[in-house]
Amino acid sequence: MSAAVPPLAHPDLQPRLDFVTCASPAGLHRMAYWEWGDADNDRVLLCVHGLTRTGRDFDLLAQALRDDYRVVCPDVVGRGRSDWLADPAAYVVPQYVADMVTLIARLRPTRLDWVGTSMGGLIGLALAGMATASPALRPDRGSWGLGVAADVPLGRMVFNDVGPALDLDGLSRIGEYVGQDARFDSFTQAVDYVRTTSPGFGPHDAAGWVALTEHVFHEHDGQWVKHYDLRMAQPFSLQTPEAMAAGEALLWRAWDHLPVPSLILRGAQSDILSADTAQQMVTRNANARCVEFLGVGHAPTLRSNDQIQTIRQFLLADSC
Structure with a gap:
């Protein structure tokens, strides 16, 4: 018999679930998003997860910031409660960016911060980078020129264990498991799998590993299976060195011209964001600073008090 998945400790702090319809070249799809805090708060914090994760990764961070923001945590298409794409070739960053623009237009924030x-x-x-390069950008306000209902003033951005240049060894490690069809007879086995494949998350107690598993696995036909479209591994594995180099150049250009205060979080043992890249990011953009967490690799889960408070203090620095 499968082990039950416990709810959050405080049922009154459960998020609201909603959906927004987005478009791809192959048609329409729905993107799910989880929402915390006052729905009328026009100060929005958009929290976007990693490759195989879901918006529920931010539960504890969202609870800590729900009084200050309308915290919105989407399940990127192909993950969690969101639809799967008809064409797996569209599981790429440009499609994800287009979906976020659609979501931002739905939310209509007067200020947008990002984790x-x-x-x-x-x-x-x-x-x-797209907004900064757009002629629709209004430099007098420092806003996103996204063609949405209203200009969205840029706020603050947190980059959790990622930068313009990614370590190839870490990418190879992720590529080994992202498309694996892991199936388990019990939820406990799924928890063990996540713990084994995610040592970079750092130390967590038993309840923490349950929380890190319950939204990335779900029960289907009596087995616990991954809660994402395994076909997303196809474009991930087909990237050429030339394409990666071109993408890196574009990201560095965006980083160099990023006009807002930015916080880089790095796991000290990260195999994705090297210490050298993190240092380059701070050197090349005067608006950035970096905080490193010991005993963590890729990536800090933003569940511990020190990680949450670091983000909270940074985001709310101009509100004090």
Whole structure:
């Protein structure tokens, strides 16, 4: 018999679930998003997860910031409660950016702050690069020129263990498991799998590993299976060195011109964001600073008090 998945400790702090319809070349799809805090708060914090994760990774961070923000945590298409794409070739950053633009238009914030873990950080950087390069950008306000209902003033951005240059060894490690069809007879076995394949998350107690598993596995036909489209591994594995180099150049250009205060979080043992790349990021952009967490690799899960408070203090620095 499968082990039950416990709810959050405080049922009154459960998020609201909603959906927004987005477009791809192959048609329409729905993107799910989890929402915390006052729905009328026009100060929005958009939290975007890593490659195989979901928006529920940010539960504890969202609870800590729900009084200050409308915290919105999407399940990127192909993950969690969101639809799967008809064409797996569209599981790439440009599609994710387009979906986020659609979501931002739905939310209509007057200020938008961003927390992005790994892939979520790349999406945010690509989006910021597009906005900065757009002739629709209004420099007098420092806003996103996204063609949405209203200009969205840039706020602050957090990049969780990611930067313009990614370590190839770490990418190879991720590529080994992202498309694996792991199936388990019990939820406990799924928890053990996540613990084994995610040592970079750092130390967590038993409840922490349950929380890190319950939204990335779900029960289907009596087995616990991954809660994402395994076909997303196809474009991930087909990237050429030339394409990666071109993408890196574009991301560095976006980073160099990013006009807002930015916080880089790095796991001290990260195999994705090297110490050298993190240092280059700080050197090349005067608006950035870096905080490193010991005993953690890729990526900090933003569940511990020190990680949450570091983000909270940074985001709310101009509110004090």
